[in-house]
Amino acid sequence: MGETNTKSAPLFHVRTEVRVSATPEEVYAVVSDMARASEWSVECLGGRWVSGEPATVGAVFRGDNRRGPDVVSWAPVVRGDWTTDSEVVAAEPGRVFGWAIRSKAGQAQDSVWTFEMAPAAGGCVLTHHFRMGEATEGIRGITADMSDDEKRRFFSEWGAKLEQDIAATLVRVKEVVETN
Template sequence: MAKATTAGDTSPASAGSAGQEPLFQLSASVHVTAPPEKVYALVSDMERSREWSPECTGGSWSSGLPGTVGAVFRGENLRSGDVVAWAPVVRGTWFTECEVIAADPGHTFQWSMRNSTGVKQDSVWAYDIEPADGGSTLTHRFRMGSATEGIQGITAEMDDETRKRFFAEWSNKLALDLLVTLKRIKRVVEGPTREG
C-alpha cells in the first residue's frame, strides 16, 4: 500500500521567501518486490513514464545521454478539465522540458522542470530507492521551493484567498498523483494482482 506525506507551508505569502518552507513538498512510498537496480532501471526510463504517470502521455530525450545528469527530456502531457476545474491551469495537451539533476543507479533519480527559456526551476521530481524486505521501498517526491513560471501565470490574477485555495487544492492533486504513480509502477514491476 502506498502512503503519502506532505510538508511545508502552502500559503502563497511564504512562497520563495528566504528561510521559508517550500511552496510544495510532498512524498509517497510503496514497497515493491524487486531489487533496487531493477526498480531504478524502470523509473529512470522516462520514455516509459506514460505507463504510470497521471498526466504524461509520452515524450523523448532531446539532448544528452538518456538518463544521465544534464540530459533533457521533452514530455507530452494531457490534463483533463476536471483537475482543479475552476482554476486557469493548462488543459488538454501541453509540453514540458526537464533536466536530469541526479542519476545514481539503484538509489536516486531526479529531474528539474525547466522554464520556457530552458533554465532549471526550483521544481524537482525524484525517485528514491532503498532495499527493504526482500525488495525495495520506492519513494516518489516532489518539491517546489519557489513558484515556477507556470504557477506564477496561474496565480497572477488571483487575490490572496483564491490563491490560498488554489495552493491547497493543487497540493491535494499532487499528493494523489504521487500515489497513483507509485501504484501503477508497482503493477508494472510486479505484474497485475487479483486486487487489480
C-alpha cells in the first residue's frame, strides 16, 4: 500500500458542520485564537504564537497536545504530551481560518485543518474540515513498519477517530461561542 495519495484521493478528508447562534465574526474570533484551543479542541491544550503576526497567513503557532493511551491503541502513535508547529494558511475574518501542520524542518505539510463560517438565519453555519493529501512525516513514521493490512486498518481507525474528534470540536466551539 502506498504512503501517498493524489490530490483527488486524500488519505483523510473529514468535514462536518453545525449551526451556531453567533455571527461569523464572533465565531472567527474564537477559532482563530489558538491559545484558547483547549476550550474546544479534543487534543490541543493551547499554546503560543512563535512567529508572525498572530492569526495571519504565515504566522506559526506551537500547540501543546495530549493524547491518551486508548487512541488506536495498537498503533505506534504519539501518546501523552507533545507539541506541533502549525502555519496559518488561511485567515479571512468572518469567513475562514486554517492551518497546516509543519514538518520538523518547518515546511507546511499537506495536512490542513480549516474552520469556515457562513452567515445563516440566526447566526452562522460553522464547518470544520480536515484534509491530508500526501502522508505527513508523522504518518510515514507511524506506518513505516506496518504490513499493507495493518496500514489499511490504521487508516480506517484513524479516519474514524478524526471524524469523532472534529464532531466533538464543533460541539465545543458552539458551546464556547454561545455561552460567551
